[in-house]
Amino acid sequence: MNNNLPVTLQLEVPRYVKEIRAFTQRIVALVLANIVLSSAEISKVKMIIVELTTNSIKHDLGGQAEIKLLIDRSILTIQKVHKGGMLTFSSSEQFPFNSVGKVLGISFSDENRHDIKILDAYKFQFLERTVVPLSIADVPEHFGLHIMVAASDIFTYEYCPIMNENKFTVEFYVGELKPRYS
């Protein structure tokens, strides 16, 4: 355990899929050089890095995207930042939101649906969905955001219209400190 926490690190997201494995291993090594994680926690951190990075490459964000790490004694924050247009989705409300605190259903496609909690005009938290598929035909084929939600303690999206910047932020509580937000 590093006694000089918190530590902040910034890394450029890889441009190619073949770089994801090494990038993930590098981040895990950086985290473990500062705090102690269980094997289950390491597994979740790997999933988060893989999905954040894959999302960047899939949507061709390449070198414009960065991962910022804030490593502290009991909280690990992993943030992906990239310039560009805001996230688009279908829902009854759009950015800028008015109903702070409201839980809203959004969808990126027919089978890529999520529940969110509005935190600000341009910020929301992804919530865990408890919908149980009735048959195999109802099982979705898009898991990226679901993995992020399930592997983290808090997963938020924020758009800054002034900076034209998108932030996906994962907060991951380490060890005994495991609060769950509703």
Added chain:
Amino acid sequence: MNMSKQIIDGITLIVIEENEANLANSEAFKAYVKKEIEGGDRKIAISFENVEYVDSSFLGALVAILKALLPLGGKLVLFQINADINNLFQLTKLDKIFVLKEHIEDALKELNE
């Protein structure tokens, strides 16, 4: 995508010969296995012995394969999955939908039942 295939007692055994099962190879893998299903294969075992990690794209491909196979009365078993991949299946609750086995013997036994 690098993979090998053999038939053992009517069971199609596919071994993924890659360390990474991800966005780069998920579509090719899905197309390959679906072609096997179209060709009549109904009992399929997939080995993850060489695979270090699976991403969401590959999970989606596995779901698509299962969706193609189950309505035809087929069975799919995944085996030799490492701890990280097993955690991913549990986290996404896909461990309730897929049959996951530790060893090839367990996978073959499951498909022969």
